[in-house]
Amino acid sequence: MSEGRPETDCRSSAFRCGVVALLGRPNSGKSTLLNAVLGEKLAITAARAQTTRSRILGILTRPGAQILFYDTPGVHRGEARFNRAMTDAALAAAEDADLRVILFESTAGWDTPEQRLAELAPPLLLVRTKRDLGTPTPVPEPQRFSEILEVSAERQEGLERLLERIVAYLPKAAPLYPEDSLTDRPLRFLAAEQIREVAFEIFREEIPYALAVEVEEWNESEEELRIRANVLVERESQKGIVVGQGGRMLRDLGTEARRRLGGLLQKTVHLKLWVKTDRDWTKKLRRIRELGYL
Ligand SMILES: Nc1nc2c(ncn2[C@@H]2O[C@H](COP(=O)(O)OP(=O)(O)OP(=O)(O)O)[C@@H](O)[C@H]2O)c(=O)[nH]1
Numbered sequence: 001m002s003e004g005r006p007e008t009d010c011r012s013s014a015f016r017c018g019v020v021a022l023l024g025r026p027n028s029g030k031s032t033l034l035n036a037v038l039g040e041k042l043a044i045t046a047a048r049a050q051t052t053r054s055r056i057l058g059i060l061t062r063p064g065a066q067i068l069f070y071d072t073p074g075v076h077r078g079e080a081r082f083n084r085a086m087t088d089a090a091l092a093a094a095e096d097a098d099l100r101v102i103l104f105e106s107t108a109g110w111d112t113p114e115q116r117l118a119e120l121a122p123p124l125l126l127v128r129t130k131r132d133l134g135t136p137t138p139v140p141e142p143q144r145f146s147e148i149l150e151v152s153a154e155r156q157e158g159l160e161r162l163l164e165r166i167v168a169y170l171p172k173a174a175p176l177y178p179e180d181s182l183t184d185r186p187l188r189f190l191a192a193e194q195i196r197e198v199a200f201e202i203f204r205e206e207i208p209y210a211l212a213v214e215v216e217e218w219n220e221s222e223e224e225l226r227i228r229a230n231v232l233v234e235r236e237s238q239k240g241i242v243v244g245q246g247g248r249m250l251r252d253l254g255t256e257a258r259r260r261l262g263g264l265l266q267k268t269v270h271l272k273l274w275v276k277t278d279r280d281w282t283k284k285l286r287r288i289r290e291l292g293y294l
């Protein structure tokens, strides 16, 4: 393990730059942690499992270092094609990374996903998340990890220490992205994700898993942005739920999504949503890819 204080001079040849994979079971707080360290709402989050569906790059440039975070889908046991594809995407990100950061919800039990991640190649940092929730449960085989740290993204606690330690493991290299870059994902994808986040909040259980958002049209000027997007469901029967009586659910979804997109993009947003059935899209790898989830 490399020790010592990270360099702080941007022009120094000791600048560090590397890839850090944020890994953990669904709902362990990966996306919330990424947003907290970036100070931007890049990745969508939700109080339910399996929110993130693909690896999402979040770029943090600090004096002396550029950290390329990969937020990943939760690692879990599901055998359905879409579930497996998400776990594979997370493990592929882990393989490509200079450092693997495993998130473990403080008060949760250590189970198969944690065990599987603990067996990845070092260096591994274990981060206990949601420390505000209570007394942490023990970690079996703590010697597997280079370090064990604690954070509460909600209370913004432990983040600076975590960043300092992460930087210490990165290789000496020049920054890969301009200083003001936040991600490599196109705005269209981020907009679709924001709409999906609102849908997750409105439709709680069954529907979110089957729901995808695809931007069809994107017309942008200095002052405003016109977006036409499809809200996709897997089965005809789910369409009625998303539309709601008299179109009410869809209207609520559109209103809230427009408000959030306006805040994110700092311009007036006109949003038109259509609900469409894309039969069994979660079973078709080609569609999962086209939707930007792999
Ligand atoms: N109390 C508390 N809740 C948190 C904290 N961090 C995240 N959460 C909550 O935990 C839930 C899951 O957070 P996410 O960031 O979406 O989790 P994730 O690991 O990205 O989940 P997937 O994308 O489904 O794999 C959300 O309701 C968050 O608000 C924290 O520090 N404290």
Ligand SMILES: [Mg+2]
Residues within 6 Å of the ligand: 030, 031, 032, 043, 044, 045, 051, 052, 071, 072, 073
């Ligand atoms: Mg997530």
